[in-house]
Amino acid sequence: MIREKVRSGIEGLDELIEGGFPKGRTVLVAGETGTGKTTFSIQYLYNGAVCYGENGVFVTIDERHEFRVEDAASIGWDLEALIDENKLLMVEITPLFSTVKGIDAKKIVENIAMYVKEVNATRLVLDPVAPLITPGEEPIDPLSMQAYVRNYLRKLFFSLTELGVTTVATSEIPTGTSKLSRYGIEEFLASGIIVLRLRRDEGRFHREIYIRKMRGVNHSMDVYSFIIEHGRGIVISI
Template sequence: MGQRTETGIKGFDRLVQGGFPEGFTVLITGTPGTGKTLFALEYLYNGAKRHRQKSMLITLEQSLDDIRTQAKGIGMDLETLEKKGMLTLMHIPANALAPHTIDDIKKEMRKRKIKRLVIDSLSTLAINAPIYTPIKDITLRDIMNYKAFFSPPILGDFVVKRFIYGFLEDLKSMRCTTLVTSEAPENGSYLSRDTISEFLCDGVLQLTFESMGGQFSRSLIVRKMRGTDNDEDVHPLEISSKGLKLHDVK
């Protein structure tokens, strides 16, 4: 395994032999409020500030002011890094998604030589896949290979899955280390709603927010990290005005 991309999040990198393997796409999944966005922001912030890696956030969920305020709450000043050109924040509201959106993102990444990327969330980007997938690109053979009846919901599902597959392939060719967030279903046997990104991504981090002895607490578990002898324990996750911190299980 080549170089490691340190997240700089306290207590995390030692769980994955020093960081994400360079060029990986890692999925961070969890129900709302588990800390996915904050984890992703700290990953970019540390990369831009300490490692001088050009970093970019693509958010489909929140306004940029919202993101900057949220970051400030855990002690990170994003604006200084933005002004230095080390960090780029891009908000694409779901109603502004267009057939050229994916190409626009790729163009920006190449232009700015982005080394660390976050997509928040892959779930929202992916459910809109029909927008970026012209119908002429879907061949009868694709549908036959899918071994399913040709009905609108199934076709929609097929388009989403094929989009995710292609998008993750594209990221791989751009050689940046990417963290994608995904809304986890509240229950069920899959980690992501689309049911395939956890298989396609190189790594999966699962965040939870559960009641333990009457008190709610957050935790993180590394579910998958290819090529890595990763830690397999559940680690309590603390969020404070000083940032994120992973603790050891007592």
């Protein structure tokens, strides 16, 4: 069976993962702060719309979209044009959920589904994914927390597949740790994990990327350097 792939839009990446992300799955892009997670996410949606005619929805919590639009413009990506043409939707979901104690997966998915239909999207970004899992203000013991997060994410990722979108979810690695995500569960439920990192070498930092896992894909196991370049965004050197 030939599995359908979704072109990542990241220069140099598709060759490493047999043509693109497995369609309908969720890929986690994990990295410490400033490693390029948002750039990766925007590039996935921007090139998706511009190069492949696939519309996208960008979901974030608590971040102002004006800044994302400005940051993207610094790379040369005109997100406003895509928004005006109904090829891209940028949504902040905090106002909808901040009053609710705990956020329930069904509500989130219903909202995302509405946005996805609005622009006929096949690409979705959750940047970052962890705040979507907030269990509310009640204290919760670690074991119940694990169960809660696992249950929540399973429902969320399953519903996204049903929606027909291929999702890039970003995960913030706490600086200086060897974790891949906030709860340590996100990585088990995602179909793929791509890690972005900074390596210090002789007084300067270099950007690196590797594929930590991609289910059902005979992917590269190498670590590659990449740059963020004006006009192109993330460019992996192979």
